[in-house]
Amino acid sequence: MPVIGALPVVKAVPAIAFIALTLTLAACNKSEEGARPSGEPVAAVAAPAGTSWSQTIAETPDGYYLMGNPSAKVKLVEFGSYTCSHCKDFAAEASEEIRKIVDTGKMSFEFRPYLRDPIDLSSALLARCGGKDIFYPLSEQFFANQSAMFEKVQGNDAAFKAVEQMAPAQRPGAIAQIAGLIEFAQQRGISADQAKQCLADTGAATRLAKGVEAANSQYNISGTPTFVLNGVVVENTATWATLQPKLKEAGL
Template sequence: MRWVLTLLLSLGAGFAGAALWDAAGFGGKATRDYLLANPEVLPQAMEELQRRDQQARIAPLRAELETPFPGAVMGNPDGKVTLVEFTDYACTYCRQSLGDVADLIAANPDLRVVVREFPILRPESVDAARMALAAAQQGKYAAFHDAMFRLGPPSADAIEAAAKEAGLDLAKANAAIASGAFDTHLRTNAALANELGISGTPGWIIGDQALNGAVGKQRIGAAIAEARES
């Protein structure tokens, strides 16, 4: 398996020329015969390559990733295991994942969920994300988050209704939004997503793993257990 992984790493680095292939010792009948006889090693090696790539991307960003906008945390704010979610209030799959996150929080008392607003689907998503951060500033993030997904998709009326349901001081929230107080954080979230290769929502980071889409609570739960053990 090690030499197969080395082969794939070499190809990934651009060593596709026949001369380099042979120089690296990957050519010849023995190699071809082994791969034909054991084709299952290639998917296994690709999976390991992907895992290593994820680790390399996440490791230098971990501290920043797991440091939330103040108040934009759900679950146990002092939890030992951190799940990072990139989300957009216009995202149907994010809405579908809301119950999964609630179930995971209930099942894992040590779970801290850092939510990163990643409004990419429509202009109103940006407005909803800004109001969410205003809610976080007022200590009412979770209430707004749940109400916005329930009342969405985001529109001016839905955002205001969610803010009122969460009990926000709207004058204070709108003043903070107008000041541009949250835009730097939103740009940071977009930059982090780009560095991690997250191009859609929901996107999840847990331990050394990056998961994309509504993968379900079983898959996320398994990643939480692995992160806890590492």
């Protein structure tokens, strides 16, 4: 298995070709100086009776999952990689804090998988497999499992070489099996058959890869995580400690 974090971020990968990538992993890194969004204080908006905004998940026209008030004044998007250590750290630090803000109705949140490598593709397909209501909890659990997953894949060069000889549609499932992701998803309510079906969904894989192309084109993604606040990239901000002040400047 190649050394993780040794190469530059994947840029504008052709959609179908992404499914056939070798297992060279891209870097995830961001420095700590950001843009300065500004705005008047945003008023809270109550969720519909009997609900909370952080449990309100809707699929967007682009096929992502938006958490919270769809009409929120502040819209935060994270482009993150399931194999990125900085993204894992951000999920651990910020997930509960983001939910608290989303529950005010002032801000919505989207996590958009940024595919840097084939393990990302397998993870993203499985994270979506249970539908919108468990996408966020499952994504957070994938991040929490990142180190254990890497332990499984280290030293499996022969298995990954065999994957390269498979048809593209078979590769995400084979990679997920090597990385222990199918078993991990099973323990969280996704059956083995359901997982295998999702992993073999070339249409979903193509849409995810095209999302990476679109993000690169629109936002010039240079590392993960990358945050977009009300349509503007918050430059060089990778941690909750550096993002939180930007949210306050946006009126939260």
